[in-house]
Amino acid sequence: MNQVLNFITSKQEIIYTVILMIFVGIEIIEKVPSVLHTPLMSGANAIHGVVIIGAIIVMGKAEQDNYLALALGFIAVLLGTLNVVGGFVVTDRMLEMFKKKK
Amino acid sequence: MNQHLLTICYLIGSITFILGLKMLSNPASARKGNLLAAGGMSIAIFGTIFLFSYDENGTTHYLGNYIWIFAALIIGAIVGTLAAKKVQMTAMPEMVSLFNGMGGACAALISIVEFNHLSKELDATPPAEIIQKIQEVQPTVLIIVLGLIIGSVSFAGSMIAWGKLNGKVKDFSFTGQNILNMVVLAAALGLAVYMIFNPQQHMLLYAILGLSLFYGIFFVMPIGGADMPVVISLLNSFTGVAAACGGFLYDNKVMLTGGILVGAAGTLLTILMCKAMNRSLKNVLIGSFGGNKKGVAGVAGAQGEHKEISLSDAAMVMSYANKVLIVPGYGLAVAQAQHTCHELEKILTEKGVEVKYAIHPVAGRMPGHMNVLLAEADVSYDILMEMEQANDEFPTTDVVLILGANDVVNPAAKSDPASPIYGMPILDVEQAKTVIVNKRSMKPGYAGIENDLFFRPKTSMLFGDAKKVLQDLCTEIKNA
The missing domain is CATH 3.40.50.1220 (TPP-binding domain)
Incomplete structure (x- = not known):
């Protein structure tokens, strides 16, 4: 029990961030028209590509002789980049088509 | 100094994500919103590569292996751009699903590497201090395992959704599948809990990985193609949460905010999509649309x-x-x-x-x-x-x-x-x-x-x- 309480106190900043972000996330897309559901999903998909930062840290920390970490880190950075770059480009392509007729 | 610069980079990243997502929900500003978020993402990525530092054994280290990092970044960027530019408009949904799967896999891989790192530390700990050490790392193990489960479910599910949308994977369901799914998920979670208390059991991590992948596959398998958008949106928010786990792990605010933001917005978006079809999420996930109910309505209509x-x-x-x-x-x-x-x-x-x-x-x-x-x-x-x-x-x-x-x-x-x-x-x-x-x-x-x-x-x-x-x-x- 003590351990749990300690954990909450030591991580309170993160816990606050999480809770506030949940509300922000819900608030900002509440009024989205159904036309934009697909681009919005695609844009959100690109944003969760931030996970690549974790991959970069893993990769950058890996020791030169730890081939497993190097290989897995390399794949992780590669996949993360695909997620980020592909996600933003696809979203832009979808939205480009909306723009022409605005 | 670099530390502070990095903090500012991450702050900019988080703000652009929020503003970008906000602008994406309005037709007039959507495109700018997307570019804004992409800009913030670049700042956060390059900030991490050049400014991130960590303390180990009392000295400050910067990230190494630049050649590897940049090789992966460049290959990923080229392939990602080409794939996204070449894809037909009709195939957009499956492309989104594919990219989502990549993010999920990325999160799962991070968990694996971090866990291996952690188990080395545990192995090196003298027996007298092991209990103390285990208590210390428990929260970290929790986050790692959570990231692994969510990331791999998202990866496996997205791949199946991708295959279904382009017709490579057919609907597949059998009686009791929902029960089997629940059992597999419960087994994965049970192992995860056991793991938190016994982090020395390295191999269990791979068992959890296997079960999660299995669950991801069989969770999406029975759901009809018409419901794939809802599933992709749901998996999208899963990957967001997996990314947030990484944020927890590294105490990295931009990963945390970006991940949770997508997790929350994605969940709401999923619900909005279900509402547009006047169905509940539960109905979409468990009802296996067009599967077992086909017989009843088919007879009435023919x-x-x-x-x-x-x-x-x-x-x-x-x-x-x-x-x-x-x-x-x-x-x-x-x-x-x-x-x-x-x-x-x-x-x-x-x-x-x-x-x-x-x-x-x-x-x-x-x-x-x-x-x-x-x-x-x-x-x-x-x-x-x-x-x-x-x-x-x-x-x-x-x-x-x-x-x-x-x-x-x-x-x-x-x-x-x-x-x-x-x-x-x-x-x-x-x-x-x-x-x-x-x-x-x-x-x-x-x-x-x-x-x-x-x-x-x-x-x-x-x-x-x-x-x-x-x-x-x-x-x-x-x-x-």
């Missing part, structure tokens, strides 16, 4: 005879109409017929016919799919009508031309409580004087149910590939 119309008759009816409403569906997308459709619209307009489009919110494979497709073909924004608007117009319409849409015009949604799509709002095409349906065959739509509309006296069928039929219609009308 009655009467349908009537066919010839091309020249259809052309005639349309060119002498006052008002024509076009109802596009997935068939239009598959046939890549959006440009030909616009062509037909122009020819009819020149003849003095009023032409408009009636767009059901879930027509096609994703909400907004049809709008994107028609926008690509240069169809003007102001003749695209949303469902409510269109339903007001049908009574004054002479001809409704349905192009490869099925479930969104199925009257069973209004009249037959036994139908799996009962309660879904539909386009009330029967209010119009004549209905012409273009389909490839009499096969039921994605929901796997018969459509009574096709047997109604007002309805005539015009079989064939949408593009071919539209081209022929154009020629016929021009020559008439």
Whole structure:
């Protein structure tokens, strides 16, 4: 029990961030028209590509002789980049088509 | 100094994500929002590469292995851009699913590497201090395992969703599948809990990975293709949470905010999509649309005879109409017929016919799919009508031309409580004087149910590939 309480106190900043972000996330897309559901999903998909930062840290920390970490880190950075770059480009392509007729 | 710069980079990243997502929910600012978020992402990525430092054994280290990092970044960027640029508009949904899977896999890999790192530390700890050490690392193990489970479910699920949308994977379900899924998930979670208390058992991590992948596959398998957008949106929010786990792990604010933001917004978006179909999320996930219920509705609907119309008759009816409403569906997308459709619209307009489009919110494979497709073909924004608007117009319409849409015009949604799509709002095409349906065959739509509309006296069928039929219609009308 003590351990749990300690954990909450030591991580309170993160816990606050999480809770506030949940509300922000819900608030900002509440009024989205159904036309934009697909681009919005695609844009959100690109944003969760931030996970690549974790991959970069893993990769950058890996020791030169730890081939497993190097290989897995390399794949992780590669996949993360695909997620980020592909996600933003696809979203832009979808939205480009909306723009022409605005 | 570098530390502070990095903090500012991350702050900029978080703010652009929030603003970007906000702007993405408004048609006028959407494109700028996307670019803004992309800019923030670049700042956060390059900030991490050059400014990130960590303390180990009392000294400050910067990240190494630049060659590897940049090699991966460059390859990923080139492949990602090419894939995203080359993909057909119709294949957008599966592309999103694929990229989502990549993010999930990335999160799972991070967990694996971090866990290996941690288990080395544990192995090096002298037995006297091991209990103390285990207590210390418990929260970290929790986050790592959570990231692994969510990331790999998202990866496996997205791959199946991708395969389903491009037709490589068929629907597959068996009795008791839901129970098996629950058992597998419970086993994965049970092992995860055991692992938190016994982090020295390295190999368990791979068992959890296997179970999670298995769960991801069999969780998406039975869900019908028509519901894939909802599933992708849900998996999208999963990956967001997996990314947030990484943020927890490294105490990294931009990963945390970005991940949670997508997790929350994605969940809401999933619910909004379900609402557009007037179904609950639970119904989508467990109901396995069109699977086991097919028999019941199929028998009730397979009655009467349908009537066919010839091309020249259809052309005639349309060119002498006052008002024509076009109802596009997935068939239009598959046939890549959006440009030909616009062509037909122009020819009819020149003849003095009023032409408009009636767009059901879930027509096609994703909400907004049809709008994107028609926008690509240069169809003007102001003749695209949303469902409510269109339903007001049908009574004054002479001809409704349905192009490869099925479930969104199925009257069973209004009249037959036994139908799996009962309660879904539909386009009330029967209010119009004549209905012409273009389909490839009499096969039921994605929901796997018969459509009574096709047997109604007002309805005539015009079989064939949408593009071919539209081209022929154009020629016929021009020559008439």
